[in-house]
Amino acid sequence: MDQLEIFKALSNKSRLQILNWLKDPEKNFPDQGQYGYDNGVCVGQIQQKAGLTQSTVSEYLTTLQRSGLVTATRVGQWTYYRRNEETFAALSKLIESDI
């Protein structure tokens, strides 16, 4: 777990917003309902809600993934992103005791 990389990933309003939305996919991305939420939410849904371009959202999600805050799952032509709660828990403990 790269502290600095994580904090950089968290240093952006849009990325924080996305992470927050992913806490409750059912509520925040109802349009995806029919496809289920097991693997997370696909890029297009997030892009629509974020109001940023497709390329920007894709890059932001890659940034979040590289830092370990989310995981990506490719299913057909879609890539689903979901939170990696283990990293959040580890970060919380790190701040509590190590930083």
Next chain:
Amino acid sequence: MDQLEIFKALSNKSRLQILNWLKDPEKNFPDQGQYGYDNGVCVGQIQQKAGLTQSTVSEYLTTLQRSGLVTATRVGQWTYYRRNEETFAALSKLIESDI
């Protein structure tokens, strides 16, 4: 507590390093011994150890203070900085549950 401001403050190797040093002033800043550590460590001590210029360290400490991660105490011509553990605890809990 401004999340984004805190994460930005934590997104820098030198600032993370300084915060870490301030966890144990006695060990990391022994030269200050005769003046005590009650109010924290003065800018000059931190600057020396960080190997950055005085202006840069002063600005970094101001950044950390504005985010609430440290507090500053002016005593004579010195400004002492110490960690604000309440903010660290609050941030840890925030990450655990709210972000």
Next chain:
DNA sequence: TTGACATATCGGAAAATCCCGATATATATT
């Protein structure tokens, strides 16, 4: 294979951050 759709990557302009040297301010000493 061709076309449609979802996502990733590339190139870059604008804004922010990094970190410096120079200078200003505040305090203490003589």
Next chain:
DNA sequence: AATATATATCGGGATTTTCCGATATGTCAA
């Protein structure tokens, strides 16, 4: 008041980040 010391602020070049449009890649359907 003049000098010395500690810190803060200013101006700016270099680097990084932000976010875009254009383009490439990958997958499915006809």
